Amino acid sequence: MINSATLKMQFLFSLRKAGIVDRQVLQAMERVDRKNFVNGVFSEKAYDDTPLPIACGQTISQPTVVGLMTQALKVTQRDKVLEVGTGSGYQAAILSLLARRVYTVERQSLLVHKAAKIFQKLNFNNITTLLADGGYGLEQQAPFDRIIVTAASEDPPAPLLSQLKIGGIMIIPVGQSDNIQNLIKIVKTEGGYEYQDLQSVRFVPLVAGTEKEQ
Numbered sequence: 550m551i552n553s554a555t556l557k558m559q560f561l562f563s564l565r566k567a568g569i570v571d572r573q574v575l576q577a578m579e580r581v582d583r584k585n586f587v588n589g590v591f592s593e594k595a596y597d598d599t600p601l602p603i604a605c606g607q608t609i610s611q612p613t614v615v616g617l618m619t620q621a622l623k624v625t626q627r628d629k630v631l632e633v634g635t636g637s638g639y640q641a642a643i644l645s646l647l648a649r650r651v652y653t654v655e656r657q658s659l660l661v662h663k664a665a666k667i668f669q670k671l672n673f674n675n676i677t678t679l680l681a682d683g684g685y686g687l688e689q690q691a692p693f694d695r696i697i698v699t700a701a702s703e704d705p706p707a708p709l710l711s712q713l714k715i716g717g718i719m720i721i722p723v724g725q726s727d728n729i730q731n732l733i734k735i736v737k738t739e740g741g742y743e744y745q746d747l748q749s750v751r752f753v754p755l756v757a758g759t760e761k762e763q
């Protein structure tokens with residue numbers, strides 16, 4: 550049986566191999582134990598480079614994709630970050646070590662409550678978790694230095710574009726939700742927006758509205 554230290558080393562090696570070279574991102578991913586964010590029955594697979602099921606039919610993203618998105622977001626200690634799609638809370642926890650403040654919104658109230666509990670337990674004190682349709686962003690806290698969307702939409706939602714600061718960066722998967730999507734990086738400039746394709750990805754779709762716990 551392979552021990553957990555070995556699994557964690559392999560985990561970090563797979564991140565580097567996938568092109569995650571930013572020291573701060575690697576350190577944050579080393580510090581945030583993915584095991585805390587996966588359902589108990591999948592804990593053996595916590596360090597595998599694969600998405601895993603979480604509650605409400607959703608998924609915790611693949612670690613290398615989390616790493617590449619985080620690296621592309623170029624978060625600094627001064628940044629206020631918005632994440633759309635809290636899911637398990639794993640991505641938000643990583644961002645919280647890199648940013649000044651993280652606002653994460655989720656449309657499923659069960660996931661909001663679960664994530665908020667984990668953040669509290671693990672002392673991620675600069676994360677605010679909210680039940681909301683993230684397609685509208687979070688007007689009351691805008692503008693944001695960075696926005697990361699972890700569910701796919703056909704186009705970047707207009708409210709998110711407008712809630713980004715000039716010079717700010719947004720990372721979002723776009724494309725037909727059931728097919729392969731493109732992860733894109735958007736930089737807001739004085740004159741408009743610059744778009745860059747990063748890689749193909751597969752995310753659950755961005756869905757309108759919110760859902761209460763059953």
Ligand code: SAH
Nearest residue numbers: 609634636637639640655656683699755756
């Ligand atoms: N970032 C997550 C992975 C998220 S999976 C993690 O680290 O685990 C995508 C999440 O987006 C799902 O939990 C889904 O419920 C949520 N979601 C989908 N549409 C949404 C919307 N309009 N607003 C907020 N959250 C949304």
